[in-house]
Amino acid sequence: MSNVLGLKCVLCGAEYGQQEVDYVCPKHGNEGILDVVYDYAAVKRRLSRSDLDKCRDYSIWRYSELLPIDRRELVPPLQVGWTPLYPVQRLRALLELPNLYVKDDGRNPSASFKDRASAMGIVRARELGRDIMTAASTGNAAASLACLAASVGLPTYIFVPERAPQAKLAQLLVFGANVIMVHGTYDQAFDLCLQASAEYGWYSRNTAYNPYLSEGKKTAALEICEQLNWQAPDKIFVSVGDGCIIGGLWKGLCDLRALGFIERVPQLIGVQAEGSAVLAKAWQEGTESITPIVPQTIADSISVGVPRDAIKALRAVRQSGGQFVTVSDAEILDAMRLLSRVGGVFGEPAGVTGFAGLRKLLELGRVRPEEHIVVLVTGNGLKDVQSAIQAVGKPHLIEPDVGALRTLMAQLN
Secondary structure (H helix, E strand, O other): OOOEEEEEEOOOOOEEOOOOOOOOOOOOHHHOOEEEEEOHHHHHHHOOHHHHHHOOOOOHHHHHHHOOOOOHHHOOOOOOOOOOEEOOHHHHHHHOOOOEEEEEHHHOOOOEOOHHHHHHHHHHHHHOOOOOEEEEOOOHHHHHHHHHHHHHOOOEEEEEEOOOOHHHHHHHHHOOOEEEEEOOOHHHHHHHHHHHHHHHOOEEOOOOOOOOHHHHHOHHHHHHHHHOOOOOOOEEEEEOOOOHHHHHHHHHHHHHHHHOOOOOOOEEEEEEEHHHOHHHHHHHHOOOOOOOOOOOOOOHHHOOOOOOOHHHHHHHHHHOOOEEEEEOHHHHHHHHHHHHHHHOOOEOHHHHHHHHHHHHHHHOOOOOOOOOEEEEEOEEHHHHHHHHHHHHOOOOOOOOOHHHHHHHHHHHO
């Protein structure tokens, strides 16, 4: 990896070679999250905007010169990334935002953004010769890992909290994962997964622990800017739980600015559910210290009481001049309904939380009509059908005759 200089601790700045550590800074244990550091001069010699214009690989691997991989033949065969960026005309008119875009990452192989990170983790595991992977997840990261690992024949052990949605559990099982359901919270499943990784030697895909996952997640920022012809938007709205996605987006934007591909970075707007707003609270208080909670929200994918990537997430918002905003479960369900019916994009509750945050800031007058805005939808609505039904209600049930139909139509009209 001649494009990679090494790994750097976000807490103390200690630097390591890639062969020295697998996961975190030895000085700080599990809290010593590492960043991958690139030799931008070397990357510039191999990658330019014109090179990308000629590239026909429409996946995250089109940016391979800016990713920590050595062996392209170890990349999973499923297409990950280059998800559509929609100029949602009807939503633009309704919200009076003529430069609004929605990026639908529910179009990835397992129907979530997490495929970007899983693909990167699988390549790294295979390069290291590791033959089993593990992860803890509320559902999406686990389903993502199970899906992509199945495509290369890599066994997985997945730890999930008992409240994980059935649709996500079904994905795990159908892809052949060994599913271990924990009688407890996501945070407890996360801790148990780390212990299992250490005891059995399984390669960990866990968020804010494996430094290579952010490198997969940053590719969404690279795509957004390229899809906008290298004109960075003014704001990017994204849901936040552990903080790993927003931290990855910031990393990608910083990479692009260092390479001279963009002139400025957008503000990153992190949106949290009111019942799981640990990072929003820390941001409001101007601290990096977090107070753990027992989260309560319909948006299971961002239901996190101990955000593992807090430092990177808070850094991303502060350094981009962005902000955190919180929304209620009712606002999330309303966003789910509106985005589907007016924008044609069906997102799960956590997937549309970013859109709910945009609507909240619009109501507060904190978004200007002329701004270029991207809302990132992180997961497909079929991930949580019960919440979708809660958002839109049940179908009309009638007897199979035209008289019953006429009665219903009279009621509806």
